[in-house]
Amino acid sequence: MADIKVDRELDLKGEVCPFTFVKSKLIMEQMDKGQVLRVILDYKPSVENVPKSMREEGQEVLEVNQIGENLWEVIVRKVR
């Protein structure tokens, strides 16, 4: 994780599906190709759904890590 440069960070604590993905996607649209987004989630189903939907959009999911009790990070690189 330490060697990944994160360009944007999005704290989505308190958000549920599908808005975790919707908000992540809206931020991704504003970013440049190659840039990296780190999303913080506390809603467990989103930990599967956000990476799944990001892959379906053609983005590269770099990492999915549990970073605390009921807290996760998803790191995605914008490919397209």
Next chain:
Amino acid sequence: MSFQFTEEQIKRYSRHIILPEVGGKGQEKLLKSKVLVVGAGGLGSPSLYYLAAAGVGTIGIVDFDVVDFSNLQRQILHNTERVGVPKVESAKMTLEALNPDVKVVAYNQRLHKGNVLDIIKDYDIVLDGSDNFPTRFLVNDACYFLGKPLVSAAILRFEGQLTTFDYRNKEESPCYRCLFPEPPPPGLVPSCQEAGLLGVVGGIMGTLQANEALKLILDIGEPLVGKLLVFDALTTEFNIVKLRKDKKCPLCGENPTVKELIEYDQSCDVHF
């Protein structure tokens, strides 16, 4: 910096934003788009309703009629309490209640040679949901002269028809007059007042008109250009007939005779 959605908009349009073909950028296009719907009746009701729900930012409505009990079997924008109210006002109330993001511009007037270009010129796309030939020819010719895409639908009894004329590309797209060079003589084609209409046919065809409009705005899929979709409610069958550009067309052919707007006679007072 791109468009900023409010929390409410993110929720309202989330099902659009999720679609790879739409996304936030597509939704932004919808919110910035302007669509004019001619007729707030059987076709206009569903098309207007879905365009407003989709977040089309500016919607113009043209109609000079008032709501009548005989409309309510199919014209779902209106309701019993609004009988006697101008249709454009009733439509505006319904659409604004559905989606406050939409600016509804009401034209409580009959289209004629003197106002049609002025009304249409500010819109990106025109939907024809009128029920009479003089209006159809006027709207068609005006869209052609202004280079605006026209999504045309018609309904009668158990049948519906739909096609898109893309006058941004006049070289390729057939026009309404390739299909019907002139209005039929009065009395030849019955109006839905005379012939009847299953209300839901308007719902289906008007919804398909909205679909064409959304595709044009989003620049996705294939618009129904050069094709006439015919729907038969009794067999639930859709058929597509190819439409060809007519070299002898009086409007878009090689030697056009229609060079300015024509107002045909209204054979009787018609109601959308």
